[in-house]
Amino acid sequence: MKPMVRKTTVVGLKNCYRPLSISAIKCQEAQKDGNGASGAARGKKPLSRIPIGAAETHTQKIDTGSTIEFTTWKAAALFLLLGGGVYYFFKNEKQRLEIEKEAEANRGYGRPLVGGPFSLIDENGEPFTEKDLLGKFSIVYFGFSHCPDICPDELDKLGVWLTELKKRNINLQPVFITCDPARDPPEVLKEYLSEFHPDIIGLTGDYDAIKSACKKYRVYFSTPPNVKPGQDYLVDHSIFFYLMDPEGQFIDALGRNYDEETGVEKIVEHVSAYVPKADREKRKDKWYSFLF
Incomplete structure (x- = not known):
């Protein structure tokens, strides 16, 4: 009489030894970063957005935020300078016109109010x-x-x-x-x-x-x-x-x-x-x- 052999089927055993894809590895790293273990904390460089084999251009190194701030500062300074100049001009011109009108009124019309032959x-x-x-x-x-x-x-x-x-x-x-x-x-x-x-x-x-x-x-x-x-x-x-x-x-x-x-x-x-x-x-x- 042959002894009885019990067969056991392990479900999904083949999947346990299946190699992980590159996308799965990235997914795991992203999950770890979300739990507080970031790549930067472990001394790893962040992933570069530059395509493999491409050279980094000069424009990609420019900090656009600082450029905008600098341009805004120059525009404000120019506005204040021009505004102050215009205000100073019109203020002096208004005062000059008032003095001129005062002198014209004092001169009088026809025979002068003050002065004459002597x-x-x-x-x-x-x-x-x-x-x-x-x-x-x-x-x-x-x-x-x-x-x-x-x-x-x-x-x-x-x-x-x-x-x-x-x-x-x-x-x-x-x-x-x-x-x-x-x-x-x-x-x-x-x-x-x-x-x-x-x-x-x-x-x-x-x-x-x-x-x-x-x-x-x-x-x-x-x-x-x-x-x-x-x-x-x-x-x-x-x-x-x-x-x-x-x-x-x-x-x-x-x-x-x-x-x-x-x-x-x-x-x-x-x-x-x-x-x-x-x-x-x-x-x-x-x-x-x-x-x-």
């Missing part, structure tokens, strides 16, 4: 009229040599203005007209004004000529009544500097509210905004004449 003599005894104001900016002040405090203070301030304006290449003609011709002959004015600034021109004349000049410039002055010869007295008068343009026309009055700094800046503004009369007349027919 005939006096300077500290050297030479004739001086309104025609000597032409061709240059002038500043006119009315006072008298016996003034105890106001005139000396204002003339000191004028001297500072003249010095600072010369540093900015602005030559202003300063004119001092006395309101006290009885005590201010040419030689007295020459000595008195030399203490303040060498460029100041002193003007005097007879009483009627002085009174006429004061009237033309709308200057108030008065002397005490019944003054005896040799008697000391004070002259009451207006305290303004009258700024005149190169055409001899009034453009602004600077009072005591202007100090050594603000007075200079105001004069510089007017000089910079000045437009000759011929050019002012030409643009009256332009469509943009309303700006002025």
